Amino acid sequence: MSVNDGVSNQDNRTDTGLVIGEDGLVRPVWAATDPLLREYYDTEWGMPVRDEQGMFERLSLEAFQAGLSWVTILRKREAFREVFAHFDPDQVAQFGEDDVARLMSDARIVRNRAKINAAITNAQATLELRDAGGLADFVWSFQPEETPRPRSIHEVPSTSPESVALSKALRKKGFAFVGPTTMFALMEAVGIIDTHVLGSHRRGSSGVWRHHRSPA
Template identity: 50%
Template sequence: MKEKVRCSWAGSDPLYRAYHDEEWGVPQHDSRALWEMLMLEGFQAGLSWITILRKRDAFRKVFHNFDPVKVSRMTERDVERLLQNPEIIRSRAKIEAAIGGAKAYLKMQQEGEDLAQFVWKMAGGKPIINRTGQVPAKTPLSEEMSKALKKRGFKFVGPVIVYAWLQATGVVDDHAPDCFKRKAR
């Protein structure tokens, strides 16, 4: 049986391959799922994505399955507790950014702004297919979206993090030209 050709970053780790094959680059239109991935991308800053994947279940547990209402109610006591938890990334700034991100997400909702509609409208309503074969660290769209998210109160949403988020959630299709996922489209 012929081996599937994947994006080179998927490597040989089974967890990474499953993430590549089943999640990465699949267009996501659920606002809560988009928010969860944005928060995880923020935790990834300065680290490898495989680190986050290996800790994702723990993140989901401590952040109430990324229920923004519950996360928004987390207190300083919760932050202190999470800083002692070796199963997640123990960064005060990132933990506080996730709690603040929940509040920003809910504020958007309260003001009648849906995160999925916001993202997809900025992207032109459909996935952006990168046909160049070159994967940039950021783009004019990620820079614009970063500014818009920061304006709404999100943290750890610089243009590089936002671009990685857009790739992960299928807003941008950056699968390699010879990847079976690109060929499937």
């Protein structure tokens, strides 16, 4: 998910994109109003994910989000989990044409055949990666030496050299729908980088960058 998801042009002018909520906590505007987005921001986004199934779920959801708003995916997340066997790669890798037809007829999820097929392909590729240490370790191996320190949501990049490299590496491993922007969003979501804006109550919450120095 891009941190600029849901930010209007009016919000995009000169301010930091941060607001103080009724609870006194500082959040970006995209996480300040919708209760579902706020809960996701406060409890999950940017927290480390280091297990295979968790990483596969995040990768799959980021792929389904392409071209859509992240809140759309969050609202469908439980349905996604139900129909994709809770994103167990072993089970999803066995999905066939009957499963694709089942998924394409389920209005509770994003019915995009290319993305559904990509999820199955990526599950199969995830199994293949186990011999190389597994999906989670593979993705985390692209952690940069420094993390961004954005002073406003408008300073948060949408790609990085590491997300470009991760995209290329995953494609070589047989993954699909893993473009550089999608992989940057994944890296944000699972704590590999910290793009919480300086001043947000969640900045540094992952603990990943506690002992790293970043440029001012």
